[in-house]
Amino acid sequence: MCGHEPGRRRDNRCDCRGARMEGFLQPCLLLLLYEKSTHGYELMESMNRLGLWEGVPDAGAVYRNLRRLEEEGLVRSHWSTSGPGPARRRYEITPEGVDYLxxxxxxxxxxxxxxxTFLRRYEDIFGQDKEMEKGD
Amino acid sequence: MCGHEPGRRRDNRCDCRGARMEGFLQPCLLLLLYEKSTHGYELMESMNRLGLWEGVPDAGAVYRNLRRLEEEGLVRSHWSTSGPGPARRRYEITPEGVDYLxxxxxxxxxxxxxxxTFLRRYEDIFGQDKEMEKGD
DNA sequence: ACTCCCTATCTGCTATTTACATATGTGTGT
DNA sequence: ACACACATATGTAAATAGCAGATAGGGAGT
Known part of the structure; x- marks a missing residue:
């Protein structure tokens, strides 16, 4: 959950450090699959388009997470050779996956x-408009 | 960011998996230190009390993060021997720390x-009351 | 004195995850 | 033949949280 041009901070590390919400990819995939069974590549694009993810999520992470969800029985997949382009692995959510969602x-x-809670305290001190000042 | 009795899922792993927002500890510490300079132990308690963290955050993580913030010049500390109990390392936020915050x-x-965005889509499908049904 | 407990800090270890890079292969258009 | 978009997969490094445990001071009770 990064979507940066690698902006560097005082410590020469990416300032997205810590912004990542671990595992958030999984419920996103499950929700999208509930709405429509499809394949990994399109899920990636949807996440970006819908604003569920800042920028395109990492392909490696998406495919690995789909495989793991399948191992755990939360999704099922089958190869789909119909349609244009290379074969796609089409996923669909299972009832267990819905529970998990x-x-x-x-x-x-x-x-x-x-x-x-954090933002309420923060804005009590600095005001909601603090981010405006930082428009660099 | 867990605060569970270790509930187990189908895969025998903690269902808090993924619930942790990496690095969220740091801005919490900085915000609390902005409000009031104090020591690690009290910061831990505050985070819990104020609902910034589910349950008491891990002591190791708190102390390590404070040390790292200090390495990066975002907080300063000095030992405080006055007061009852063992010596405490009292932290205060620096101007750089405020920027970082x-x-x-x-x-x-x-x-x-x-x-x-996730919840809006989710609730469009299942309704806001879905969590009620799951009150076990 | 002695033990117990709360306060307070610190370190070692491991499991897990993301982000990045890279590899592989298909189909289409030129 | 070639480039390019689509599509999936794997290898690796870095970082973090969570857990366990070590170390220590000080007060209360016996």
Whole structure:
């Protein structure tokens, strides 16, 4: 969850450090697959287009996560040779995957609440307009 | 960012997997230090009390992050022997730390937006009340 | 004195994950 | 033949959280 031109900070490390919410990829994939069974490449594009991910998510991460979801029985896949272009592995969510998605929604609500708690305190001190000043 | 009784899933792994927002500890520490200079132990308690963290954050992580923030010049510290109990290392935020905090606020707003995008789509499908059904 | 517990800090280790780079192969247009 | 977009996969490095455990001071109770 980065989507940067590698901006560097005082310590010469990417300032996206820490911005990543580990595992958020999985519920995103499951949600999109619930809406429409499709293959990895399109899932990547959808995530970017819909604003679920800043920039295009890492292809390696997407494919690996899909494979792992399948190992755990949360999605199923089959090769689809119909249609143009190279063969695609088409994924669909399983009932177990839907359960898992619901669990994740709870977690995500909790995480959002923590971020909101942070931002509430932050804005109490600095105001909501602080980010405007930083438009460089 | 866990704070569970280790609930296990189908794959025998903690279902908090992925719930952790990497690096979120740092902006939390900086924000609290902006509000009040204090020592690691109290920061841990504050994070829990204020709902910035689910449960008490890991002590090792807190102390290590404070040390790293100091290496990077974002906080300063000195030993405080006055007061009861063992010596405490009292931290205070630096001007660079405040800058860093502002950068983080931007990142956190972006992350919150991604979570909201997810939840909006999710709730469009399942409704906001889905989590109620799961009250076990 | 002695033990127990709370406060307080620090370190070692491991599992997991992301981000990046790279490899492989198909089909289409020129 | 060639370039290019589509599509999937793997190797590797860096970083972090979580857990366990070590070290120590100081107060309360016996």
């Amino acid at each position: 619901h669990d994740w929604a709870v977690t995500i609500r909790r995480n959002k609440a923590a971020l909101e | 502002h950068d983080w606020a931007v990142t956190i707003r972006r992350n919150k937006a991604a979570l909201e």
